[in-house]
Amino acid sequence: MDILPFMHERAAQFSCPRCRRSLADCGLRLLQQRGSHYTVQVTCRTCDLTLVVALELRSEADTPREAIPAQRVARPAPPPLSGEEVLDVHLRLRDLNGPLTDLLRPPDHG
Numbered sequence: 001m002d003i004l005p006f007m008h009e010r011a012a013q014f015s016c017p018r019c020r021r022s023l024a025d026c027g028l029r030l031l032q033q034r035g036s037h038y039t040v041q042v043t044c045r046t047c048d049l050t051l052v053v054a055l056e057l058r059s060e061a062d063t064p065r066e067a068i069p070a071q072r073v074a075r076p077a078p079p080p081l082s083g084e085e086v087l088d089v090h091l092r093l094r095d096l097n098g099p100l101t102d103l104l105r106p107p108d109h110g
């Protein structure tokens, strides 16, 4: 991408930090470009103040919404049912005299 015309277009919206004049007609010089990183020298035409601006171009395509993948929490598998537990349920069902909701109560160990 040719950054200078883009910069020139945007420069009009900014004013020189020293003389407060618009940077619309500032001088622009591309000092360095590395990938999407640009270093541009901006020179105020009024007071000759020189600014060096570092830019990084980003587009939606370049920056996926999830740059960091959501960490997947691995749930440990529940331990296999032991024979004892099955027997306990079996005995509670066998001895059940009341409503099924009685099964929801903790077993009576007394």
Ligand SMILES: [Zn+2]
Residues within 6 Å of the ligand: 016, 017, 018, 019, 020, 021, 044, 045, 046, 047, 048, 049
């Ligand atoms: Zn100036």
